[in-house]
Amino acid sequence: MPAQPLEVTELSSGYGPTRVIEDMSFSVPAGSRLAVLGRNGMGKTSLLATLAGQTRRFGGAIRLGGRDIAKEPSAARALAGLGYVPQTRDVFPTLTVEENLLVGLKRRPKTAVEEAYAMFPRLKERRRNLGSQLSGGEQQMLSTARSILGQPSVLLLDEPLEGLAPVICEELMEAFSKLAQSGDMTIMLVEQRIQSALDFADHVIVLERGRIAWQGKPQALAADHAAVERLLGVGGLH
Numbered sequence: 118m119p120a121q122p123l124e125v126t127e128l129s130s131g132y133g134p135t136r137v138i139e140d141m142s143f144s145v146p147a148g149s150r151l152a153v154l155g156r157n158g159m160g161k162t163s164l165l166a167t168l169a170g171q172t173r174r175f176g177g178a179i180r181l182g183g184r185d186i187a188k189e190p191s192a193a194r195a196l197a198g199l200g201y202v203p204q205t206r207d208v209f210p211t212l213t214v215e216e217n218l219l220v221g222l223k224r225r226p227k228t229a230v231e232e233a234y235a236m237f238p239r240l241k242e243r244r245r246n247l248g249s250q251l252s253g254g255e256q257q258m259l260s261t262a263r264s265i266l267g268q269p270s271v272l273l274l275d276e277p278l279e280g281l282a283p284v285i286c287e288e289l290m291e292a293f294s295k296l297a298q299s300g301d302m303t304i305m306l307v308e309q310r311i312q313s314a315l316d317f318a319d320h321v322i323v324l325e326r327g328r329i330a331w332q333g334k335p336q337a338l339a340a341d342h343a344a345v346e347r348l349l350g351v352g353g354l355h
């Protein structure tokens with residue numbers, strides 16, 4: 118499936134009676150890279166979870182390739198081309214690396230697993246290890262690779278760099294950049310490592326209490342010291 122655009126219109130969602138995402142509208146053109154930034158608790162994870170169909174939606178549309186999937190359950194959204202790699206790294210601990218990858222293949226032939234190994238050679242070395250035996254970085258690679266094997270047209274990545282050593286972060290960001298450059302995927306990245314996210318993205322939204330407080334090009338955000346300090350709580354970016 119080629120990359121598809123994602124268009125979000127007046128989206129509101131939350132948990133039980135509580136609204137967490139408020140009236141959000143933005144669009145991500147096919148093949149582009151959107152970074153979602155914001156301080157802790159501002160709604161970044163909830164936004165991705167809402168797109169994936171895992172929160173309570175109060176209103177609004179989510180168009181994937183022009184089709185509104187907002188009322189569809191998670192599984193139908195995945196079939197429509199939405200890939201979601203949650204912050205929790207949903208690796209099956211009692212399955213081997215290879216078995217975890219096979220789960221992601223959907224109806225593709227088993228040989229497609231090699232694509233995951235080409236992207237993350239470390240997974241090939243560990244292919245007979247159990248999910249529970251992997252390091253944090255390897256689990257992140259596995260979780261990401263499994264999603265990618267399903268050939269999503271839009272990929273949602275929630276804090277993939279969390280807790281990882283700088284060298285692994287670089288490896289992962291390089292893999293994401295390659296995916297984005299292939300033109301096969303539209304990517305939405307939630308990340309606390311602001312500089313990595315800005316280096317990767319071609320557009321940025323910054324959330325504040327469930328709303329979009331700033332949006333624009335990464336270079337413009339880096340130059341807007343007041344916004345960076347107010348919305349991200351850091352003194353400055355290089």
Ligand SMILES: Nc1ncnc2c1ncn2[C@@H]1O[C@H](COP(=O)(O)OP(=O)(O)OP(=O)(O)O)[C@@H](O)[C@H]1O
Nearest residue numbers: 132135137155156157158159160161162163164309
């Ligand atoms: N399952 C849940 N049930 C109820 N409230 C929740 C749930 N998950 C998150 N929230 C609330 O929603 C708000 C947004 O949280 P969310 O995790 O989306 O923020 P975030 O920007 O991803 O934060 P972080 O950077 O800390 O991961 C917070 O007030 C949080 O307490």
